Amino acid sequence: MEKSNKGVQLVGFWVSPFVHRVKWGMKLKGIEFEYIEEDIFNRSPLLSHLNPITGKVPVLVHDGKSLPESSIILEYLDEIWSHAPLLALDAYHRAEDRFWARFADEKVLESTWLTLCSKGENQERAVKVAIGHLETLEEKLRGRRFFGGDTIGHVDLMMGFIAYMLPVWEEVATVTIFDASKFPNLAAWKSSFVNHPAIKGDFPSKDEMFTYFQWRREVYLQMI
Amino acid sequence: MEKSNKGVQLVGFWVSPFVHRVKWGMKLKGIEFEYIEEDIFNRSPLLSHLNPITGKVPVLVHDGKSLPESSIILEYLDEIWSHAPLLALDAYHRAEDRFWARFADEKVLESTWLTLCSKGENQERAVKVAIGHLETLEEKLRGRRFFGGDTIGHVDLMMGFIAYMLPVWEEVATVTIFDASKFPNLAAWKSSFVNHPAIKGDFPSKDEMFTYFQWRREVYLQMI
Numbered sequence: 001m002e003k004s005n006k007g008v009q010l011v012g013f014w015v016s017p018f019v020h021r022v023k024w025g026m027k028l029k030g031i032e033f034e035y036i037e038e039d040i041f042n043r044s045p046l047l048s049h050l051n052p053i054t055g056k057v058p059v060l061v062h063d064g065k066s067l068p069e070s071s072i073i074l075e076y077l078d079e080i081w082s083h084a085p086l087l088a089l090d091a092y093h094r095a096e097d098r099f100w101a102r103f104a105d106e107k108v109l110e111s112t113w114l115t116l117c118s119k120g121e122n123q124e125r126a127v128k129v130a131i132g133h134l135e136t137l138e139e140k141l142r143g144r145r146f147f148g149g150d151t152i153g154h155v156d157l158m159m160g161f162i163a164y165m166l167p168v169w170e171e172v173a174t175v176t177i178f179d180a181s182k183f184p185n186l187a188a189w190k191s192s193f194v195n196h197p198a199i200k201g202d203f204p205s206k207d208e209m210f211t212y213f214q215w216r217r218e219v220y221l222q223m224i
Numbered sequence: 225m226e227k228s229n230k231g232v233q234l235v236g237f238w239v240s241p242f243v244h245r246v247k248w249g250m251k252l253k254g255i256e257f258e259y260i261e262e263d264i265f266n267r268s269p270l271l272s273h274l275n276p277i278t279g280k281v282p283v284l285v286h287d288g289k290s291l292p293e294s295s296i297i298l299e300y301l302d303e304i305w306s307h308a309p310l311l312a313l314d315a316y317h318r319a320e321d322r323f324w325a326r327f328a329d330e331k332v333l334e335s336t337w338l339t340l341c342s343k344g345e346n347q348e349r350a351v352k353v354a355i356g357h358l359e360t361l362e363e364k365l366r367g368r369r370f371f372g373g374d375t376i377g378h379v380d381l382m383m384g385f386i387a388y389m390l391p392v393w394e395e396v397a398t399v400t401i402f403d404a405s406k407f408p409n410l411a412a413w414k415s416s417f418v419n420h421p422a423i424k425g426d427f428p429s430k431d432e433m434f435t436y437f438q439w440r441r442e443v444y445l446q447m448i
Contacts, residue, residue, distance in 0.1 A: 053323075053327070053360060062316075065316055067316070067319050067320075067323075068323065069322075069323055069326065072319050072322045072323055072326075073319075075319065075322065076315055076316070076319040079315035079318070079319075080315055091300055091303035091304055092286075092289055092291070092300070094303070095291050095296050095297075095299065095300040095303075096291075098293075098296045098299065099277075099291075099292065099293055099296055102293065102296075103277070136277060
């Protein structure tokens with residue numbers, strides 16, 4: 001199962017949802033790697049060297065070459081370690097996976113994050129937009145255990161923050177976005193996701209996230 | 225060379241830079257297709273049916289299945305019609321191509337478009353950000369004719385708007401972003417790009433674009 005994994009390193013930050021996607025992807029494929037924790041608020045020379053363009057985590061280092069961006073890293077994992085594929089195998093469904101992967105970041109994550117960084121009317125608007133995106137996901141999950149069907153895959157890892165991190169954002173921001181009674185398909189997916197052997201327990205504790213995101217929210221609200 | 229191209233249709237809008245990427249990609253691969261012009265300001269039931277999630281063009285229809293998002297369509301073209309590949313052939317360079325494809329949309333297009341839709345201090349800020357992104361591209365193009373090397377490819381198609389559309393945006397918005405004397409590599413790329421046999425003349429005329437984007441700018445400035 002192991003191939004070309006000498007010198008696999010992952011540069012991350014403990015609470016980053018982008019980093020967790022890559023960790024889970026490597027776990028699902030059984031890729032051994034060294035994890036390097038980075039302080040994203042005081043970037044090391046290593047990170048500036050590995051990702052000079054955006055300076056963000058995660059960065060994958062494989063055989064001395066560095067690669068940023070979680071969705072791009074996940075695709076790369078599939079290409080180098082082709083067992084336990086994360087993307088669908090046929091071209092059309094793979095394209096669909098890429099569409100929903102973008103939807104995760106550009107729609108769901110952006111709108112839900114905005115609810116954490118805003119208040120008043122702006123927050124109310126963001127909550128409405130975020131709920132609209134969850135409605136789209138609810139429909140997409142009709143009759144499916146995971147986004148790609150029966151097996152966990154690329155889109156699930158991209159959407160994973162909805163399952164374990166969004167509840168903390170909602171609590172910190174005192175909003176309700178993911179009302180399980182309104183989103184039964186998404187609630188079933190959430191349960192399948194957080195209980196999957198590769199995911200279970202492999203994310204920060206609720207308390208640690210609460211403290212961190214409460215601080216992030218305070219900083220953002222001071223900037224408004 | 226032709227394979228599986230029965231029933232290839234492209235739903236587009238005459239001035240969309242996203243649509244032109246896909247047109248050029250199909251031309252480079254010699255894929256015959258039917259082009260269907262859409263009025264994006266008064267969407268047809270066809271477009272709502274083909275792309276219910278975002279309602280945007282381009283949409284590729286292949287064998288009755290529809291696919292939105294220009295970069296995702298370009299990857300799909302490579303997978304179905306694998307001759308004349310647009311993405312690099314090895315996994316690491318393909319991942320790099322994906323990184324720069326995202327950079328085209330999320331950084332260069334977003335910042336340059338913002339200069340068209342703003343004025344005063346906001347516009348000055350956007351111009352600075354956009355110039356910073358071109359500096360990154362200038363460095364990336366050092367010693368290369370195209371973004372991937374000697375041959376036109378995925379990243380060039382994604383960046384193509386810089387070559388033929390950005391000059392119009394600059395004129396409409398009376399700003400200077402792409403100063404050829406400061407960006408000699410990018411200027412050489414621009415010339416290689418617009419004179420490539422698959423690209424030459426295959427975009428809207430400067431006059432048509434000027435009128436259209438002048439109107440778009442006016443509408444945006446009224447909204448501020």
